Amino acid sequence: MRLPLPGTISRDSQLATRVALLDAAERLFSQNGIEGTSVREIIKAAGANLGAINYHFRTKDRLALEVFARRLEPVNRERIARLDALEARGGRRKLKLEQILDALIRPALESEEQGAKNCDDFMRLISRSFQEPNPEVKKFVEQQFAEVTRRFDAAILRAVPGLPPENLFWRMSFVHGALHHGLQTWLRFDQMPYAMLNPAAVKPDREGLIQRLISFMAAGISAPWSKPRLGNTTPDRR
Amino acid sequence: MRLPLPGTISRDSQLATRVALLDAAERLFSQNGIEGTSVREIIKAAGANLGAINYHFRTKDRLALEVFARRLEPVNRERIARLDALEARGGRRKLKLEQILDALIRPALESEEQGAKNCDDFMRLISRSFQEPNPEVKKFVEQQFAEVTRRFDAAILRAVPGLPPENLFWRMSFVHGALHHGLQTWLRFDQMPYAMLNPAAVKPDREGLIQRLISFMAAGISAPWSKPRLGNTTPDRR
DNA sequence: CAAGAATGCATACGTTCGTTTCATACATAC
DNA sequence: GTATGTATGAAACGAACGTATGCATTCTTG
Numbered sequence: 001m002r003l004p005l006p007g008t009i010s011r012d013s014q015l016a017t018r019v020a021l022l023d024a025a026e027r028l029f030s031q032n033g034i035e036g037t038s039v040r041e042i043i044k045a046a047g048a049n050l051g052a053i054n055y056h057f058r059t060k061d062r063l064a065l066e067v068f069a070r071r072l073e074p075v076n077r078e079r080i081a082r083l084d085a086l087e088a089r090g091g092r093r094k095l096k097l098e099q100i101l102d103a104l105i106r107p108a109l110e111s112e113e114q115g116a117k118n119c120d121d122f123m124r125l126i127s128r129s130f131q132e133p134n135p136e137v138k139k140f141v142e143q144q145f146a147e148v149t150r151r152f153d154a155a156i157l158r159a160v161p162g163l164p165p166e167n168l169f170w171r172m173s174f175v176h177g178a179l180h181h182g183l184q185t186w187l188r189f190d191q192m193p194y195a196m197l198n199p200a201a202v203k204p205d206r207e208g209l210i211q212r213l214i215s216f217m218a219a220g221i222s223a224p225w226s227k228p229r230l231g232n233t234t235p236d237r238r
Numbered sequence: 239m240r241l242p243l244p245g246t247i248s249r250d251s252q253l254a255t256r257v258a259l260l261d262a263a264e265r266l267f268s269q270n271g272i273e274g275t276s277v278r279e280i281i282k283a284a285g286a287n288l289g290a291i292n293y294h295f296r297t298k299d300r301l302a303l304e305v306f307a308r309r310l311e312p313v314n315r316e317r318i319a320r321l322d323a324l325e326a327r328g329g330r331r332k333l334k335l336e337q338i339l340d341a342l343i344r345p346a347l348e349s350e351e352q353g354a355k356n357c358d359d360f361m362r363l364i365s366r367s368f369q370e371p372n373p374e375v376k377k378f379v380e381q382q383f384a385e386v387t388r389r390f391d392a393a394i395l396r397a398v399p400g401l402p403p404e405n406l407f408w409r410m411s412f413v414h415g416a417l418h419h420g421l422q423t424w425l426r427f428d429q430m431p432y433a434m435l436n437p438a439a440v441k442p443d444r445e446g447l448i449q450r451l452i453s454f455m456a457a458g459i460s461a462p463w464s465k466p467r468l469g470n471t472t473p474d475r476r
Numbered sequence: 477c478a479a480g481a482a483t484g485c486a487t488a489c490g491t492t493c494g495t496t497t498c499a500t501a502c503a504t505a506c
Numbered sequence: 507g508t509a510t511g512t513a514t515g516a517a518a519c520g521a522a523c524g525t526a527t528g529c530a531t532t533c534t535t536g
Contacts, residue, residue: 032273033273035270035271038522038524039523048484049484049485050525051483051487052484055483131365131366131422133269133271133274153436166440169436169439170423170447173419173420174419174451174454175416177415178419179415180419181418182408184368185411193381193384194387198387198391204408209408212408215461216408216459217458218461219458220454220458223453223456223458225453276494277495287515288515288516289496289513290514291494292497294513298495
């Protein structure tokens with residue numbers, strides 16, 4: 001991919017170790033965080049050697065960056081591609097809010113183009129990416145996020161005429177939070193104590209989750225934006 | 239607070255070091271995560287000694303647990319207390335959804351009862367708590383979360399009659415995600431590149447954030463729950 | 477086939493980690 | 507005053523960390 005110019009044609013197993021390291025790191029990072037994972041755990045899980053990390057990625061930080069980049073970039077590319085397709089097909093017609101949200105959500109949940117092997121791990125990683133303290137990773141994630149946000153903000157503003165842009169900004173923040181937390185809950189459903197204890201909690205299939213997300217978000221974004229008055233819930237201490 | 243029974247009357251400065259350690263750990267954990275923070279950084283920031291950690295908390299893990307517990311418990315107690323008050327005052331009348339959400343959201347944003355000194359740090363910590371890999375901390379957080387969820391689920395089910403419980407479960411997951419991510423965005427607003435680049439993004443005061451959260455969530459929870467049909471957004475690959 | 481770069485592997489280095497130990501200072505109780 | 511137990515200070519422990527180095531192996535190229 002970005003090897004230091006071999007001058008030789010790549011063999012079939014050339015990237016095997018590299019990919020194994022990325023896969024193992026992705027799984028471990030998603031479970032224990034970057035700081036909580038040692039390079040020795042990674043190479044052990046990947047069946048590789050310590051030197052392989054130095055050779056392929058130089059440092060642990062660059063490995064972490066590539067782990068995130070490998071997954072985040074295709075997802076965000078797909079999001080924008082789907083939005084492009086919607087707008088191209090829609091012509092001058094106004095897009096439905098649900099369609100736009102579908103283009104935003106679905107790529108984050110459908111990542112089987114990569115092989116679906118550890119697709120769960122990568123989804124966990126996406127959910128975690130926003131909380132990542134590592135400065136380089138954080139910068140990358142925010143940068144990726146910024147472009148997607150710009151495109152989808154514009155599209156939604158057209159779909160929901162009259163919505164103040166300042167209001168949309170915050171609602172999109174809520175949308176992303178709902179997406180990531182909902183995804184996390186869905187992926188770890190079987191380990192969630194409050195999900196296991198709640199007889200009403202059932203895990204839908206992926207399409208069911210998408211539909212639930214869309215209907216929730218669409219309603220939230222379309223909520224009345226004149227500051228609603230509350231029915232005096234608290235005597236407003238102070 | 240839980241000293242090994244002194245037998246002596248506590249002096250004024252008895253807990254000073256302990257609190258300083260908790261404060262410093264809270265700030266550093268919220269910025270760099272638990273694994274990303276060393277005990278040496280903590281004692282340096284607290285102006286204490288390495289032995290103090292061992293003396294007051296025994297291990298770093300127990301320190302981390304106390305850091306979370308010190309903030310999470312009061313917030314969740316306050317949430318339930320407010321819900322109790324609402325239900326007691328409401329009598330047999332049906333509560334409004336917005337009132338219930340207010341009781342859920344406000345305690346997470348108003349923590350000045352503690353002194354407001356590093357209230358921002360603690361709010362960041364709350365937002366981060368769900369992603370925390372540390373098993374003990376995770377267990378504690380989920381356990382705390384479970385009780386709040388149970389109470390508020392029941393209240394909302396009464397306020398939104400007909401909403402299938404299975405549907406509420408997921409919408410509450412989205413609600414918590416929106417709350418935590420929105421809170422995170424609000425707290426770090428000035429460092430968010432996509433917020434700074436977006437001329438439409440303005441940071442409301444705390445009350446403004448609460449109102450925006452409530453209206454978004456209320457609409458999301460009240461969204462129609464018959465599975466909505468999409469206007470064919472994707473040709474459904476495969 | 478031989479030359480030589482590209483890659484995988486074993487080991488070691490220097491640092492930092494969490495934790496422990498022990499001595500000391502202080503406040504209270506008898 | 508002396509004994510008792512709490513709190514802090516300085517120093518060091520073994521273990522694990524990320525990284526670097528050197529040699530063996532593998533495959534491409536001429």
